Amino acid sequence: MSTAEEFSATGSATEAPLMDAEALERRLREIGAARYHNLHPFHDLLHGGKLNRGQVQAWALNRYYYQSSIPIKDAVVLSRFRDRETRVEWRHRIEDHDGDRGSEGGIERWLKLTTGLGLDPDYVRSTEGILPATRFAVDAYVNFVRDHSPLEAIASSLTELFAPTIHEQRIAGMLEHYDFINPDVMVYFRRRLEQAPRDANFALNYVKAHATTPQMREDVCKALIFKTNVLWVQLDALYHAYVSGFPPPGAFVPAEH
Numbered sequence: 001m002s003t004a005e006e007f008s009a010t011g012s013a014t015e016a017p018l019m020d021a022e023a024l025e026r027r028l029r030e031i032g033a034a035r036y037h038n039l040h041p042f043h044d045l046l047h048g049g050k051l052n053r054g055q056v057q058a059w060a061l062n063r064y065y066y067q068s069s070i071p072i073k074d075a076v077v078l079s080r081f082r083d084r085e086t087r088v089e090w091r092h093r094i095e096d097h098d099g100d101r102g103s104e105g106g107i108e109r110w111l112k113l114t115t116g117l118g119l120d121p122d123y124v125r126s127t128e129g130i131l132p133a134t135r136f137a138v139d140a141y142v143n144f145v146r147d148h149s150p151l152e153a154i155a156s157s158l159t160e161l162f163a164p165t166i167h168e169q170r171i172a173g174m175l176e177h178y179d180f181i182n183p184d185v186m187v188y189f190r191r192r193l194e195q196a197p198r199d200a201n202f203a204l205n206y207v208k209a210h211a212t213t214p215q216m217r218e219d220v221c222k223a224l225i226f227k228t229n230v231l232w233v234q235l236d237a238l239y240h241a242y243v244s245g246f247p248p249p250g251a252f253v254p255a256e257h
């Protein structure tokens with residue numbers, strides 16, 4: 001059933017708002033259960049210890065582009081709100097990733113991982129070796145929050161509802177299976193275990209309160225589907241390049257195959 005059909009079947013603008021909000025949450029959780037990137041075969045390989053160090057390097061290098069674009073995306077989200085309360089709530093997301101003078105943020109924590117994996121931080125920061133599909137997908141996310149409604153911009157962050165489970169799997173799986181991974185380089189994910197639930201709960205409560213019509217609820221669901229696709233295609237591209245073995249011209253080539 002499409003999201004449009006589901007909402008015309010289960011809700012109307014005249015129904016009690018609480019019911020509509022609960023139906024929306026159920027639908028969002030169904031979308032995550034069916035489409036989140038924890039289901040992607042690349043993650044099975046990564047968390048199950050089936051990749052070599054070069055393939056893990058390729059994943060971390062590409063993922064840096066996502067990490068470093070998140071605060072840019074969040075600055076765009078913030079710019080969509082005239083309402084001070086929402087901006088005040090949202091701005092810590094930028095600080096979480098950028099840190100501050102004298103305090104480290106998520107981007108630096110990510111560089112601990114890439115450096116621990118043996119990648120030169122200047123090379124990682126340059127983003128020169130990333131896959132074209134990584135760049136296109138991540139840029140599409142930034143453009144989405146600029147070009148869609150502020151409600152959809154917030155809704156597109158809702159994949160974070162499902163992130164803590166995958167972060168736990170990743171910490172445990174990678175520490176268990178790879179001798180080149182140690183707890184120090186996994187600090188990024190440990191920190192996200194506290195940050196992601198707080199952010200996801202705000203976004204969920206926001207869309208439940210502000211998506212007050214069937215069309216708005218439909219738009220919220222579509223924004224989440226869009227975002228699951230942003231995540232999924234990045235792993236498709238990594239799989240094609242580094243598992244199937246077809247890196248596109250100009251992309252990072254691991255020393256270890």
Ligand SMILES: O=C(O)c1cc(C(=O)O)c2c(n1)C(=O)C(=O)c1cc(C(=O)O)[nH]c1-2
Pocket residue numbers: 070156157158159160161162163166167192231
């Ligand atoms: O490792 C992951 O699987 C994963 C997924 C996601 C996500 O679901 O978008 C984020 C993160 N990590 C993450 O670390 C992060 O900071 C983050 C921010 C956002 C967002 O959309 O604003 N998603 C995610």
